[in-house]
Amino acid sequence: MFWRSTLLENTIVSILLVFLVVAAATAISFRNVLNSVLALSVFSITLAVLFVLYQAPDAAMAEAVVGAGLVMALFLVTISKTRAEEEAD
Amino acid sequence: MRLRKIAAAILILVLTLALVGAIAELPSPDERVSQSALTQRIIGKGVVETGATNLVAAVLFDYRAFDTLGEATVIFAAVAGVVLMFYHAPLHPSAIGLSILAKRSLDVIGPFVFVAGMYIVVYGHISPGGGFQGGVILATLTILISIVYGLQEERRLLDPRFKTALESSAALLFMTVAFVGVFSGEYFLSNLGAGFFRGHPGSVLSGGAIPLLNVAIGLKVGAGLALVFYSMVKKEPE
Numbered sequence: 001m002f003w004r005s006t007l008l009e010n011t012i013v014s015i016l017l018v019f020l021v022v023a024a025a026t027a028i029s030f031r032n033v034l035n036s037v038l039a040l041s042v043f044s045i046t047l048a049v050l051f052v053l054y055q056a057p058d059a060a061m062a063e064a065v066v067g068a069g070l071v072m073a074l075f076l077v078t079i080s081k082t083r084a085e086e087e088a089d
Numbered sequence: 090m091r092l093r094k095i096a097a098a099i100l101i102l103v104l105t106l107a108l109v110g111a112i113a114e115l116p117s118p119d120e121r122v123s124q125s126a127l128t129q130r131i132i133g134k135g136v137v138e139t140g141a142t143n144l145v146a147a148v149l150f151d152y153r154a155f156d157t158l159g160e161a162t163v164i165f166a167a168v169a170g171v172v173l174m175f176y177h178a179p180l181h182p183s184a185i186g187l188s189i190l191a192k193r194s195l196d197v198i199g200p201f202v203f204v205a206g207m208y209i210v211v212y213g214h215i216s217p218g219g220g221f222q223g224g225v226i227l228a229t230l231t232i233l234i235s236i237v238y239g240l241q242e243e244r245r246l247l248d249p250r251f252k253t254a255l256e257s258s259a260a261l262l263f264m265t266v267a268f269v270g271v272f273s274g275e276y277f278l279s280n281l282g283a284g285f286f287r288g289h290p291g292s293v294l295s296g297g298a299i300p301l302l303n304v305a306i307g308l309k310v311g312a313g314l315a316l317v318f319y320s321m322v323k324k325e326p327e
Contacts, residue, residue: 057217057218058143058146058217058218058219058222061209061217061218061222062221062222062225065222065225065226065229069232070225070228070229070232070318073229073232073318074318074321077321077322078321081321
């Protein structure tokens, strides 16, 4: 099921897959941790869209709420706490 | 350091080859569905044997309900670990929240998000979604409340002891439903064989034990993840 039926579907899926790899690459190349976390959030949303295009709506819903919502909120809380302790030094 | 990078590169290469080999096993666009016996059994007899039209929920809560019990245990252990770690952190008194515009907006939109989360949980056996997805939406709603109204207000609305009680009773509901199968002569986590109400597939009251398990998992995951967030934010940095 990697290649779809029509050219339009193939184009859209290929663009999204390339964007996924680019988002992952930028997530590991930022110096600032906050920018990394935001790139990871973009990665999660693109992955959720890809899950929908591959006809897996349950997985897409789980990925969207967990990846782009809860995990990113927890990441931001952790970053704010550790950065505040760093700036206090 | 150099050796570690080479080892990491080799590991990534091996994993990539394994994943590409697995993708090659997926069915081609000509045959839409895999022809393996397991897939054909689930697709062919899933609705008849479980009474639920969402086959993913039928697999998660009937055919493979034991794995869902394992996942619930993992989430329970993670929540317990985080709460234990942050147990003695005090609540910072001056958590004020955002402006009145944001507060009034959440007044209007908050109940709809709650209803959307409950809808995804309750209709998990009919349409895509299920207990886990709806539960995480409810947990995200509590995060939204604690950002907009401030942590003090959120603690007043939803006491952490209430969240703990909700999580534990949802886990007890799951285990009760699971043991009904044992006490009625069938196996652990049996669905229709244990006498649960089958109903008309496609309606809300159908699917046997699947809606009950959905609600249990939804409340458990929602309360547990809300508790994790609350435990981590409770001590504001000075």
